[in-house]
Amino acid sequence: MxxxxxxxxxxLYEKDIYNFxxxxxxxxxxAEDLYQETMLFAFETRxxxxxxQNPKSYVLAIAAGKWKNxxxxxxxxxxIAPEIPLDSAFNAxxxxxxxxxxxxxxxxxxxxxxxxxxxxxxxRIPLIMHYYEDFSLEEIAAALDIPTGTVKSRLHTxxxxxxxxLEKGGIHEYQE
Amino acid sequence: xxxxxSKTEKLDCDLRxxxxxxxxxxxxxxxxxxxxxxxxxxxxxxxxxxxxxENQQNIGNFGHHKMETWLYLMGFAAAVSLIxxxxxxxxxxxxGFLGMLSFGGFPIVILGIGYYWLLSSSAASGLLFSxxxxxxxx
Numbered sequence: 001m002x003x004x005x006x007x008x009x010x011x012l013y014e015k016d017i018y019n020f021x022x023x024x025x026x027x028x029x030x031a032e033d034l035y036q037e038t039m040l041f042a043f044e045t046r047x048x049x050x051x052x053q054n055p056k057s058y059v060l061a062i063a064a065g066k067w068k069n070x071x072x073x074x075x076x077x078x079x080i081a082p083e084i085p086l087d088s089a090f091n092a093x094x095x096x097x098x099x100x101x102x103x104x105x106x107x108x109x110x111x112x113x114x115x116x117x118x119x120x121x122x123x124r125i126p127l128i129m130h131y132y133e134d135f136s137l138e139e140i141a142a143a144l145d146i147p148t149g150t151v152k153s154r155l156h157t158x159x160x161x162x163x164x165x166l167e168k169g170g171i172h173e174y175q176e
Numbered sequence: 177x178x179x180x181x182s183k184t185e186k187l188d189c190d191l192r193x194x195x196x197x198x199x200x201x202x203x204x205x206x207x208x209x210x211x212x213x214x215x216x217x218x219x220x221x222x223x224x225x226x227x228x229x230e231n232q233q234n235i236g237n238f239g240h241h242k243m244e245t246w247l248y249l250m251g252f253a254a255a256v257s258l259i260x261x262x263x264x265x266x267x268x269x270x271x272g273f274l275g276m277l278s279f280g281g282f283p284i285v286i287l288g289i290g291y292y293w294l295l296s297s298s299a300a301s302g303l304l305f306s307x308x309x310x311x312x313x314x
Contacts, residue, residue, distance in 0.1 A: 003217065014201050014206070015198060015199075015200060015201055016198075018199070018201040018205070019197075019198050019199055022199060023195065032202075032205050032208075035201075035205065035209070036205070036208060036209050036212060039209055039213075040209075040212055040213070040216060043213055043216060044216070105193075108190060108194075109194055112190065112191065112194045113194075127191075128195065131188075131191040131192055131194070131195045132195035159184065159187055162187060162191070163183060163184070163187055166187070166190075
C-alpha cells in the first residue's frame with residue numbers, strides 16, 4: 001500500500017477506527033492519543049496491509065494491541081489518577097425518543113458502560129469488536145490472533161457478566 | 177428458558193444500540209495526524225536519501241579496497257618474478273661462464289641474459305602498470 005492508497009484508506013475508515021479507540025479508551029484524550037499512535041504505526045507498516053483481506057481489522061488489531069500495552073503500563077498510574085469517563089453525550093439517547101424513553105436509555109447506557117468497565121480487557125475487546133464493528137467470531141479470532149473457541153467463550157463471559165450487572169443495576173427488563 | 181433467551185436477545189439489541197453511536201473525528205485530531213504523517217514521510221525520505229548515499233559510498237569503498245588488493249598482488253608477483261629471474265641469472269650465468277670456459281658456453285650466457293631481460297621487463301612493466309592503476313584508483 002503506497003502513501004496515496006493509505007490516505008484513501010484513512011479517509012474511508014478514520015471514523016470507525018477513531019470511534020473504536022474511543023470505546024476502548026473511554027476517555028477523549030486517551031482515545032485521540034491511541035488513534036494517532038495506531039494510525040502512525042499502520043502507516044509505518046502499510047507494506048504489510050497489501051497482503052491482507054481486511055485492512056480495517058488489521059488496524060483495529062493494532063489499536064487493541066496498543067491499548068492493552070498502555071493499560072498494562074498504566075496499571076498503577078490508574079490508581080493514582082483515575083480515568084475520566086466518556087462524557088454522557090456519547091451514549092445519549094436518540095432525540096426521536098420521548099423524555100421517558102430518553103431517561104431509560106441513558107440509565108441503561110450508563111449501566112452498560114459501568115458493566116463494560118468491570119470487564120477485563122481480554123473480554124471487553126472482543127465484545128467491542130463484535131457489537132461495534134459487527135465482526136464475526138472468525139474475524140475477531142484472526143485480528144486478535146486467538147482461537148475462535150476462545151473468542152466465543154470470551155463473548156459468552158462478557159455477556160454473562162453484563163447481564164448480571166444489568167440485573168443488579170435495577171434495569172427492570174433484566175430483572176426476574 | 178424463554179426468559180433467558182429473550183434476555184440474551186435484549187442484551188444483544190441493547191449492546192448494539194450502545195455501540196451504535198459514532199462520533200466524527202475532531203478536526204484538530206485530523207490535523208495533528210496529518211502533520212505527524214507528513215513528518216514521518218519527510219523523515220522516511222531523509223533516511224532513504226542517507227541510506228542511498230551510504231550505500232553508494234560503501235560500493236565506492238568496496239571498489240577501492242578491491243583495487244588496492246589487486247595492486248598489492250601484482251606488486252608482489254612482480255617482486256617475486258624479479259627475485260626469481262635474478263636467481264635464474266646467477267645460476268645460468270655461472271653455468272654459462274663455466275661452460276664457456278670448457279666448451280661453447282657463450283650462447284647459454286646470451287640465453288640467460290635474454291631470459292632475465294624478459295622476466296625483469298615484464299615484472300617492471302607490471303609494477304609500473306600497478307602504480308598507474310593505483311594512482312587512478314586513489
